[in-house]
Amino acid sequence: MTRKVTDTDLPRVQLDLDAPAPAPAPDDELRSRLASAERLAAALFEGSLLPIVLLDESLRVLRANAAYCAFLGRSGDELAGADLLDLTHPADVAKSSRAMQQMLAGAASAVVEKRYLRPDGSAVWGRVRGSIMEGDDGRKVLLGVVEDIGETKQHEARLRFDVLHDPLTRLPNRTLVLDRLDQALHDAMESRQLVAVLHCDLDRLRVVNEVHGHAVGDEYLRAVARRIESALRDHDMVGRLGGDEFAVVAERVSTPTEVLGLTGRILDAVRQPLRIGSATLAPSLSIGIAYCQRASQTAEQVLADADAALNAAKRSGRGSWRLFEDGQRTWTSEHLALRTRVGAALTHGELELHYQPIVRLSDRATVGYEALLRWRHPERGLLTPESFLDVIVDSEYETPVTDWVINQATADAAHWPDGSAPTISINLTVFQLARTDLPRVVTAALARSGLPATSLIVEVTEDRFLERAEGVSQLSRLRALGVRIAIDDFGTGFAGLGYVQRLPIDTIKIDRSFVSLLPSHATSGHIVRAIFDLATACNLRVVAEGVETDEQLTALTGHGVGLAQGHLFGRAAPIGSYATD
Ligand code: C2E
Numbered sequence: 001m002t003r004k005v006t007d008t009d010l011p012r013v014q015l016d017l018d019a020p021a022p023a024p025a026p027d028d029e030l031r032s033r034l035a036s037a038e039r040l041a042a043a044l045f046e047g048s049l050l051p052i053v054l055l056d057e058s059l060r061v062l063r064a065n066a067a068y069c070a071f072l073g074r075s076g077d078e079l080a081g082a083d084l085l086d087l088t089h090p091a092d093v094a095k096s097s098r099a100m101q102q103m104l105a106g107a108a109s110a111v112v113e114k115r116y117l118r119p120d121g122s123a124v125w126g127r128v129r130g131s132i133m134e135g136d137d138g139r140k141v142l143l144g145v146v147e148d149i150g151e152t153k154q155h156e157a158r159l160r161f162d163v164l165h166d167p168l169t170r171l172p173n174r175t176l177v178l179d180r181l182d183q184a185l186h187d188a189m190e191s192r193q194l195v196a197v198l199h200c201d202l203d204r205l206r207v208v209n210e211v212h213g214h215a216v217g218d219e220y221l222r223a224v225a226r227r228i229e230s231a232l233r234d235h236d237m238v239g240r241l242g243g244d245e246f247a248v249v250a251e252r253v254s255t256p257t258e259v260l261g262l263t264g265r266i267l268d269a270v271r272q273p274l275r276i277g278s279a280t281l282a283p284s285l286s287i288g289i290a291y292c293q294r295a296s297q298t299a300e301q302v303l304a305d306a307d308a309a310l311n312a313a314k315r316s317g318r319g320s321w322r323l324f325e326d327g328q329r330t331w332t333s334e335h336l337a338l339r340t341r342v343g344a345a346l347t348h349g350e351l352e353l354h355y356q357p358i359v360r361l362s363d364r365a366t367v368g369y370e371a372l373l374r375w376r377h378p379e380r381g382l383l384t385p386e387s388f389l390d391v392i393v394d395s396e397y398e399t400p401v402t403d404w405v406i407n408q409a410t411a412d413a414a415h416w417p418d419g420s421a422p423t424i425s426i427n428l429t430v431f432q433l434a435r436t437d438l439p440r441v442v443t444a445a446l447a448r449s450g451l452p453a454t455s456l457i458v459e460v461t462e463d464r465f466l467e468r469a470e471g472v473s474q475l476s477r478l479r480a481l482g483v484r485i486a487i488d489d490f491g492t493g494f495a496g497l498g499y500v501q502r503l504p505i506d507t508i509k510i511d512r513s514f515v516s517l518l519p520s521h522a523t524s525g526h527i528v529r530a531i532f533d534l535a536t537a538c539n540l541r542v543v544a545e546g547v548e549t550d551e552q553l554t555a556l557t558g559h560g561v562g563l564a565q566g567h568l569f570g571r572a573a574p575i576g577s578y579a580t581d
């Protein structure tokens with residue numbers, strides 16, 4: 001339905017309320033009342049707090065009131081004759097134009113929520129009620145009354161943001177990551193480009209929380225999030241999946257090399273030392289990479305592949321990356337199956353310690369044993385740590401399993417079959433080393449078994465934690481009990497060797513990877529030599545690990561190494577096999 005408007009409604013209307021009214025003649029009575037009503041209407045238009053605009057059929061501004069001018073940040077002169085669509089945010093031009101075309105084609109009114117452009121390029125949200133009228137000349141006039149809905153839109157946007165983002169890092173959350181990945185997979189099918197997912201895990205977050213407190217842990221997560229972001233390309237997105245896990249969705253990838261470049265940049269960016277308050281942290285990420293391989297793959301499946309690759313990366317050492325391979329997925333389901341059984345393994349006595357001799361090379365006499373964990377799984381047989389340690393580490397079972405190892409190893413040593421009460425080495429993760437109750441647990445185990453503290457050696461791998469005051473004091477507390485400390489897998493951790501002399505340690509164990517390359521690989525020889533010299537200078541014992549051949553033995557002796565373990569001397573075996581008959 002269209003309503004007639006008179007000439008005076010249109011642009012020529014003036015605010016002339018104060019002009020003297022002509023003396024009313026009796027036949028002019030009606031006309032004068034009309035004129036007065038028109039003036040009032042004009043005043044209402046102009047004085048309305050709601051932005052109002054009149055447009056011609058080609059959507060050009062005929063007249064805008066002061067509120068409309070203010071809303072758009074433009075003067076009436078600027079607006080007069082302007083094309084409405086030029087004043088509209090590009091994203092909303094189509095729907096705006098559609099609504100007006102519908103009215104011009106006969107619809108009486110329309111409501112549109114749209115963004116207007118201000119001269120500074122910013123956008124303002126309005127809900128426009130449009131209606132159509134007909135001028136005296138028969139031409140249509142569009143009337144738009146705008147309601148400022150900026151606040152509502154802001155509120156909506158904030159809600160939407162909160163629902164889809166992680167409050168701590170402000171990164172997209174799991175839902176949004178999956179959503180984006182879904183979209184990326186869809187787009188990739190059309191563009192024939194690759195999509196990759198990088199599943200990243202922040203190493204040792206638990207230790208940071210434990211040692212420095214959760215406030216530092218939070219700051220740590222935020223800083224790492226920003227570092228990952230800084231390494232991304234334009235089309236990449238990073239989100240936080242929860243806990244210590246992030247995912248990067250890399251779109252529009254032409255070659256796998258691009259993804260490896262991205263991975264390298266992320267690892268490098270994160271790896272820089274980080275100061276938070278008084279703490280200096282050495283963040284590192286493990287990364288699993290998966291590509292979308294088949295058109296039928298869902299976002300969840302690609303993410304699960306990347307997760308399986310991540311587990312493989314973590315097993316090969318922190319701070320590294322792995323590409324997804326088909327075999328890894330089964331590993332993950334095995335992983336899950338094992339996880340549900342760890343508690344039962346403890347209570348049903350399925351865990352065992354096997355002992356590998358440590359020998360003196362000069363006369364091949366056994367000087368002690370290393371306790372190595374085994375799981376006698378009812379269905380899968382005897383498992384070595386490689387297949388189940390990840391299930392325990394970082395789970396609620398890590399502490400009970402460690403306590404079990406400490407108690408079992410000390411009891412076994414004290415009751416060794418030949419009555420010799422040999423020196424026994426146990427392995428501890430850094431997280432377990434950081435436990436404040438560890439000295440108490442060790443003291444109790446020694447007291448219960450009757451084993452002298454000097455017969456116990458604790459092996460820990462190199463870790464930045466050892467460089468810090470908390471690490472040193474924790475080692476010192478154990479040392480004060482009389483327990484000895486060995487650095488395990490030496491040479492594989494981080495470069496700084498200087499920290500060794502500051503630690504209250506007794507032994508360095510040269511990692512198997514160097515020994516295995518002896519004697520042909522010259523660099524390994526140099527490394528073994530350097531470690532031996534360092535140890536001698538610091539008055540430490542050296543044990544070479546993983547000695548399998550006579551050639552290796554000869555090479556080690558040549559470098560001055562006096563102690564070793566490995567298949568050449570004996571594999572890890574149950575305590576019963578050391579019984580003398
Ligand atoms: P590790 O401390 O470096 O232990 C030495 C590993 O090398 C053992 O593997 C041992 O069986 C193996 N090995 C010994 N000699 C040779 C050799 O000549 N050649 C080869 N190829 N391998 C040899 P295992 O028992 O599978 O243990 C693997 C890792 O699991 C250990 O490495 C240790 O880091 C961890 N682990 C074992 N027991 C425990 C435990 O009770 N607690 C914790 N936290 N970790 C443990």
Ligand code: CA
Binds near residue numbers: 370427459
């Ligand atoms: Ca060890």
Ligand code: CA
Binds near residue numbers: 488489509511512
């Ligand atoms: Ca080792």
